[in-house]
Amino acid sequence: MLGAIFDSAVDGIIVIDANGRLEAFNPAAERLFGYRESEVIGRNVSMLMPSPYRDEHDGYIGRYLETGEARIIGVGREVHALRRDGTTFPVHLAVGEMTVDGERKFTGIVHDLSARVRMEEQLREQAALVRLGEMAAVIAHEIKNPLAGIRGAVQVIGSRLASGSREASVTDEIVARIDALNALIRDLLLFARPPQPRPALVEVLSVVATTIDLLRDDPTVAGVDIELEGTSPPVLADPELLKIVFQNLLINSAEAMHGRGRIRIVAGTTGAGCEVRFLDSGPGIPAEIRDKVFAPFFTTKARGTGLGLATARRLIEAHRGFIRIDVPPGGGTAITVHLPLAGAGTAV
Numbered sequence: 182m183l184g185a186i187f188d189s190a191v192d193g194i195i196v197i198d199a200n201g202r203l204e205a206f207n208p209a210a211e212r213l214f215g216y217r218e219s220e221v222i223g224r225n226v227s228m229l230m231p232s233p234y235r236d237e238h239d240g241y242i243g244r245y246l247e248t249g250e251a252r253i254i255g256v257g258r259e260v261h262a263l264r265r266d267g268t269t270f271p272v273h274l275a276v277g278e279m280t281v282d283g284e285r286k287f288t289g290i291v292h293d294l295s296a297r298v299r300m301e302e303q304l305r306e307q308a309a310l311v312r313l314g315e316m317a318a319v320i321a322h323e324i325k326n327p328l329a330g331i332r333g334a335v336q337v338i339g340s341r342l343a344s345g346s347r348e349a350s351v352t353d354e355i356v357a358r359i360d361a362l363n364a365l366i367r368d369l370l371l372f373a374r375p376p377q378p379r380p381a382l383v384e385v386l387s388v389v390a391t392t393i394d395l396l397r398d399d400p401t402v403a404g405v406d407i408e409l410e411g412t413s414p415p416v417l418a419d420p421e422l423l424k425i426v427f428q429n430l431l432i433n434s435a436e437a438m439h440g441r442g443r444i445r446i447v448a449g450t451t452g453a454g455c456e457v458r459f460l461d462s463g464p465g466i467p468a469e470i471r472d473k474v475f476a477p478f479f480t481t482k483a484r485g486t487g488l489g490l491a492t493a494r495r496l497i498e499a500h501r502g503f504i505r506i507d508v509p510p511g512g513g514t515a516i517t518v519h520l521p522l523a524g525a526g527t528a529v
């Protein structure tokens with residue numbers, strides 16, 4: 182009976198002796214830590230802890246045995262644990278003490294907190310986004326109007342200067358900088374306070390085609406060859422928001438290729454979704470930054486805002502879809518947008 186409890190417990194159960202040597206390691210502990218029981222028996226329990234706890238653990242037991250002062254025994258605490266593959270994960274550790282045949286031993290119950298910690302992180306992120314949205318709205322309101330006034334005034338001054346003069350080029354530069362500021366405010370507001378999707382039945386590939394048409398005059402994209410392939414099933418989505426997503430992806434690709442090269446856009450149906458892949462012939466996204474590029478304000482560009490992919494992800498997730506980076510074998514970057522099919526029980 183006791184053995185069955187040990188084997189079937191959902192939480193990890195670990196027994197150590199007074200020297201910290203492992204004496205028992207149940208199947209749940211094997212799953213959590215990635216070691217087999219036979220691999221850990223006899224070794225020091227500190228192998229399951231990341232530094233600095235790792236090096237201090239012997240000291241903890243020693244002090245407890247000497248002074249009887251318990252820090253974790255009988256209480257339980259949240260700590261970090263170390264898996265075989267070197268990754269760490271949050272756990273609640275409760276330690277009990279027992280005496281078997283006159284020898285003191287300690288039993289640790291290890292409860293995995295990864296899911297809870299992840300959820301708390303998501304909640305914190307959501308709260309931060311709401312605050313950012315409020316801030317962006319205030320900034321937009323307080324800055325946009327005076328900026329429009331300054332822009333108008335500078336244009337009036339510029340119109341009185343001899344065209345082609347050094348002074349006129351200065352006022353042109355001021356206007357261009359003001360336009361960039363306005364674009365930043367618009368992008369910030371879009372990321373921090375995206376509009377609620379207004380879904381309609383749309384053909385994704387034709388939304389892509391419209392976006393390409395809209396970008397025709399954009400000098401970043403003008404020299405790029407864009408090919409559309411495949412067919413897309415109808416999805417329930419907001420075409421205006423999809424255009425923003427596709428525009429961000431196309432501009433990123435064009436910028437990565439310095440305005441020359443090819444973008445292939447391939448659409449298709451997979452499972453319960455419509456998938457559109459944007460494949461470019463640029464340098465690709467280096468592995469070490471791949472998991473950062475969706476973070477707001479992450480950019481490798483001198484004048485980037487780092488909001489393009491973050492906004493794209495937010496807008497696609499508002500449609501219950503997802504967006505991911507793939508590394509195509511032939512080089513370049515592939516960004517895949519997945520949207521649920523209309524009628525898949527996932528109306529926005």
Ligand SMILES: Nc1ncnc2c1ncn2[C@@H]1O[C@H](COP(=O)(O)OP(=O)(O)O)[C@@H](O)[C@H]1O
Nearest residue numbers: 433434437474480481485486487488489490514
């Ligand atoms: N198609 C791409 N090829 C190479 N790198 C890319 C591509 N798309 C995005 N990136 C990288 O991701 C970063 C973040 O992109 P984004 O969020 O659009 O912000 P921004 O374009 O303002 O830098 C870029 O600075 C760039 O390093």
Ligand SMILES: [Mg+2]
Nearest residue numbers: 429433489490
């Ligand atoms: Mg961008």
